[in-house]
Amino acid sequence: MNIKTWKKIALKKLHxxxxxxxxxxxxxxxxxxxxRSWILCFEEHVLDEKKIFFLNKLIERRLHHEPISYLIHKKEFYSLNFFISKRVLIPRPESEILVDLSLKKIPLSGDILDLGTGCGNIAISIAYYNRNCNVTGIDYQEEIIDLARYNSRKLYVKNINFFCSNWFTNLSNKKYNLIVSNPPYLSEKEYFSSKKNIFxxxxxxxxxKKDGFSDIIHIIKNAKNYLKNKGWLLIEHGWKQKKIVQDLFKKNFYIHIKTYKDLNKLNRMTLGQIIL
Structure with missing residues (x-):
């Protein structure tokens, strides 16, 4: 069977x-x-049985709405390619704004902490494009940290380190110029009403918990203890959560609070500064 014939069969299944x-x-x-350009030019190329079997298995998984990024173990983020697994969230284009804002707030050098680093996409992107800063990424499972370390090695990023910590649990007394995080923020209702691929x-x-605010509350409350004077906290959140998130920043004595819109013009990122 050649590529052209297999594609016709696959198209009928996935339409x-x-x-x-x-x-x-x-x-x-x-x-x-x-x-992909080669695939389009050489549709008469004959596929061997092993490749057909593998392709058919992937098609079946895609039919059940498994995200394509998990099937190919890869996702592009901030013009960099990251290896991913089902242990981590798939990087979203909207989160690239977190990198934009972080690079603007730390234009020369500084210490940056990424809470809930996942595959390391935010932390590594910041470190990749600002080689003068020192970035630390944390997550709660060693398997996730191993994945982030693999991505940093693959992209030759050396001004970064990762270790296991459940939010602030294993952090030392070190303080940072900027703390950035894309924490969980969906409520139970939002989670179960989401598209199938999210599961x-x-x-x-x-x-x-707490209608999507539990982790956000914890981060905003505790981050100020790990920020240097004039340090910034930058958080991604749900587009309906702007007011409550800003109120939480104010309640915890942050100043210069500002919310930024994502690519869809929705309020998704809020930052605030701590003056000691």
Whole structure:
């Protein structure tokens, strides 16, 4: 069976999935280890039985709405390619604004902490584009930290370190110029009413108690103890959470509080500064 014939069969199976034509080309590129342009030019290339079997398995998983990024173990973020697994949240384009803001707040050098680093996409992107800063990324499982370390090595980023900590539990007395986080912020209702593909991602990275505010409250309350004078806290949150998040910043004595919109013009990132 050649590529052209297999694609016709796959197209019939996946026609109800969003972006199904692109997904098929991406899966072919992944399995054949060829660029998409090659796939499009050489549709007469004959596929061996092992590759057909592997491709069909991936198609079945995609039919059940498993995200394409988990199928190919890769996601681009801030023009960098990250290896991912089902242990971590899939990086979102909206979160690139966290990197933008962090790089602006720490234009020369400084110490930065990324809470809940996942695959390390935010922490590594900051360190990659500002080699003069020192970045630390933490998460609650060693397997996640190992994944983030792998990505930092793969991208040759050396001004970064990772270690295991459940939020602030294992942090030393070191203080930072900026703390950034994309914590869980979905309420139970929001989580269970989300699209099917979200259920493949780790629930601990998405759902938070107290109507989605439990982790946000904990971070805002405790981060000020780990910030240097004039240090910044930057958090991603739900688009309906702006007012409550800003009130939490004010209640905990942050100043210069400002909320930024994401790519869809929704209020998603809030930062505040601590003056000691």
């Amino acid at each position: 109800k999935i969003d972006n199904f034509q692109l997904d098929i080309d991406i899966l072919l590129s992944y399995v054949l280890k060829k660029k 493949f991602e780790p629930v601990t990275s998405l759902f938070s």
